Amino acid sequence: MHTDTERCVRAVRSKDARFDGWFFTAVLTTRIYCRPSCPVVPPKPENMVFYPSAAACQQAGFRACKRCRPDTSPGSPEWNARADAVARAMRLIRDGVVDREGVPGLAARLGYSTRQIERQLLAELGAGPLALARAQRAQTARLLIETTALPMADVAFAAGFASVRTFNDTVREVFALAPSELRARATRSARGAGGPPAPGVIALRLPYRAPLNPDNLFGHLAATAVPGVEEWRDGAYRRTLDLPHGHGIVALTPHPDHIACRLSLTDPRDLTLAISRCRWMLDLDADPVAVDDQLRTDPLLAPLVDKAPGRRVPRTVDAAEFAVRAVLGQQVSTAAARTHAARLVAAHGTAVDDPEGGLTHLFPGPGRLAALDPEALALPRSRRTTLTTLIGALAGGSLRLGPDSDWDEARAGLSLLPGFGPWTVEVIAMRALGDPDAFLATDLGVRRAAAVLGLPATPAALTARAAAWRPWRAYAVQYLWATDSHPVNHLPA
Structure with a gap:
């Protein structure tokens, strides 16, 4: 643009x-x-x-x-609506891959040479991967300077800078203020706003493009929350985060013009990734005006959009976690799916302390789950096979789900696994991979809503009608689901 x-x-x-x-x-x-x-x-x-x-x-x-403060703008919605190399590279840079693995690591994940990736990013964004990562480091440094009492040397290394000198030079160049001056300004603002956050807590605002309807977004996360890993408490969705350098606990509270975010991290080097995962989970970089304008062109969907515009797609902080939970939720109620997941967490999750609430564990990753005994699962035998095969593929690397995933390739890989039908594949594509055009034509809730609205009821006919909603069919699903009175569609009391 x-x-x-x-x-x-x-x-x-x-x-x-x-x-x-x-x-x-x-x-x-x-x-x-x-x-x-x-x-x-x-x-x-x-x-x-x-x-x-x-x-x-x-x-x-x-x-x-x-x-x-342009460095705190919402991210471009393009990078979450595309699956080409540039979009996947931007999602990986946002997740801190360049800082952890360098440009060669970024290129290897995407299957390109470093020169090819640098050329593509420079052509489209006016900056290469190192410059893009540097800008992100500067923003991370600013957050740590303004919201923590960490010594500046600790801020420098937590933000990913190789030296304090580079940190000082970058902050001065980008913000025209020395790090100490940024902290002094923030301290004065905090005194006027009721004081700084509690020690060890990073408090910040997550911006988004209006409108944002929090009902189905937070309602879905709260209603499907796995006990011990997630909870709704005091008007906030809280959950544990498994991060590269440690773990964290986040509390996210919806407000009319932002999402309040409180992060407790065992290692501040994980700040960038934690923020990125929270923004991704809440779909905060979406362009709701473009989405809703497209869906309004269907006269049967238009009243739903006009009634509650700005619905987002509730996603996840970890694609592998969601894939496991999707299998646990096959053909059972929301309550039963939570129970199955909670048992898995209690048996295999890593315990954490939560002084402010009731969170107890990290959701176990594929590596920990690879050792589980299938006979200990209170699931039908076919479901056990589906789950253990998925875990084996994720742990072994033959199936990769994440920000670098090619959506079509991931769908093809999932479809090869036993027990993976269209519903499971598409719900993972929608909520774990973030494909904005994923469509659950076989979903019971979608079909019920379609029948009530006068849309075609059969999956094939509904898919044909939904072609006009592309590339935003995942958002159409949110509006269709919202016609039901299920708790996932309502902000918890």
């Missing part, structure tokens, strides 16, 4: 927050870059230059605006 100068200028002049994250405005006279909704008086059009990423702005020598 950043190449459409006329459209970008209109968005900046109208301070349209819907375009935050789609592009960034760099001002030639001040050498500052902003988000489109920046509250300051817009510059003259001839002084504006538009870039597709914050990293491209920084690489061109522009500093982040202190008023609108």
Whole structure:
């Protein structure tokens, strides 16, 4: 979009927050870059230059605006709506892969050479993987500076910088303030806002594009919560996180203009990944206006969209975890699925402490589950075979589910496993892989809603009708599900 100068200028002049994250405005006279909704008086059009990423702005020598903080914009919705190499690379960079594995590791995951990945990212985003990772490190550093009392040296290494000097230089270059000045400003703001967060807790706001309907989003997560791993407490969805350097506990609370996020981490180096997984789970980088406009073109769906616009797809923080839970939930009630998962967690999960609530375990990964005894599972024999085969494929690496997954290849791999029919494959594609066009034509709730609305009732006919909803059929599923009174469709009391 950043190449459409006329459209970008209109968005900046109208301070349209819907375009935050789609592009960034760099001002030639001040050498500052902003988000489109920046509250300051817009510059003259001839002084504006538009870039597709914050990293491209920084690489061109522009500093982040202190008023609108463009580095905290919602992410571009493109990277979650596409499955090509650039989109998959962006999802991996967002998950900190470059910091942990370097550019060669990023390229290896995608099956390309480092030169190919660098060329593709530079062509589309105006910055290569190192510059994109650097911009993310700068944002992580800012969060740690402003929300913790960590010494600056600890902040530097937790954010992924190789040295304190590089950390200091980057913060000054990107934010035009020294790290100590950023902390001093944040401390003054915290005093005026009721004080800093509790020791060991990182408190931040997760932005999103309006509208956002929290009912089915948080309702689904709360209603399907696995005891010990997830809970709804005091108006917040809480869960444990299994992270590369340790573990964490997150509490997420919906507000009219943001999601409040409280993170407790055993290692601050996991901050970037923890935030990325929370944003992914809540689908916060979606473009609800584009989605809803497309779905409104169907006269039978339009009333559902108009009644409660901005529905998101509730996802997961771990694709392998969700795949296991999807199998446990085959042909049983929500309560039964939670019970099966809770037993698995109690037997194989890693215990954690939660001083603020009732969380007790991390959900066990495929490596831990590989040693389970199938006979100990209170499941039909065919379901045991389905589960153990899935766990073996995940643990052995023959099946990979994650941000780097090619959606079609993942579907093909899942379909080869025994007991994996269209419903299981598509629900994993929708909630674990994040395919916005995944469609559950055989789902009972979808078919019931279709019958009530006058849509075709058979899977084949409904799939044909749903072609007009592409590429947002996963969102159409949310609107169809919401016609039912099931607890997954309501924000918990």
